[in-house]
Amino acid sequence: MSSSLSPSRLATYATCPRLYDYRHVQDVNTPDRTELYLTQGTIYHETIEDVCDATSRDDDPGVIYDRAMRIFDAKWDEHSTPDDYKSLAHQEYQRVENRTAVESFFEPDGGDGIEHARRSLATECWVECDVDGRALHGKADNVVRTDEGLHIFDYKRNTRGVLSSGTAEYLGAHLDGEAHEPKRVRNAFQTATYIEGVKNEPFYEDGMEVRFSFYGLLNHTSFESTPDGYDVSARGWSRETTEIYDEHYDTIWALIRHAHDGITAETYAPEPFELIHDEACADCDYREMCADRLSPEVRQ
Known part of the structure; x- marks a missing residue:
């Protein structure tokens, strides 16, 4: 089996290969948040x-x-x-x-x-898979038994910005270097890892339907002042990405291969540089020390 990587590490590389280098290879400390x-x-x-x-x-x-x-x-x-x-x-x-x-x-x-x-079968369930020679691993928050099979849930504060049927087209644009969508790409990596990984668990049976959803516990919140203080309401919401995974399978696995191969080959030059510079550098913890950002003339 090849080096096993998590969706989080793959997503860091998708954000910027140099960011992955600083954070996970060189282990450079960043300011406390x-x-x-x-x-x-x-x-x-x-x-x-x-x-x-x-x-x-x-x-x-x-x-x-x-x-x-x-x-x-x-x-x-x-x-x-x-x-x-x-x-x-x-x-x-x-x-x-x-x-x-x-x-x-x-x-x-x-x-x-x-x-x-x-209906919970397993919580904090460690899963692993190897597809096309790329090994992945992750920890699923909850695996629930359904009448048709299994439904995996990843619990989040909210699902704003999470991959949806309306934004799935951006996955291909990211792959082609025409857009920078690391957050949605990360959602795709998570979906792939958990759907394929749970198939190696002992409770999976051949032919089972496997679904995956992000669940935002604080997806809808409101605040109202009262004479005694305030009232807070909150409601959760599920964002399923199973169909997106099925429909964009080839693109998602091309993205996984690109990030996985880049990491294992230790290829950390940020490409496409202009797009990453415009979209990622401003929020990067390492921007003040990054030679790629500070010396763009070197790339001419």
């Missing part, structure tokens, strides 16, 4: 994981809901610290917002999380 949303992600991921692992197929929805709320409160106390926030009021607002999202997800009367928990 806020841990706020990373911590919140840990909280709702661990909440869902623990609820699913503790839930049986015939558990009452109310029991699942109460379990979720207890676990969320414990996870928030474990991971959230005032240092992550601008003020105690900011921390409290974020607690209420995230707790509301978990409440909505595990709402006893129709919340998607009830069936996600009841």
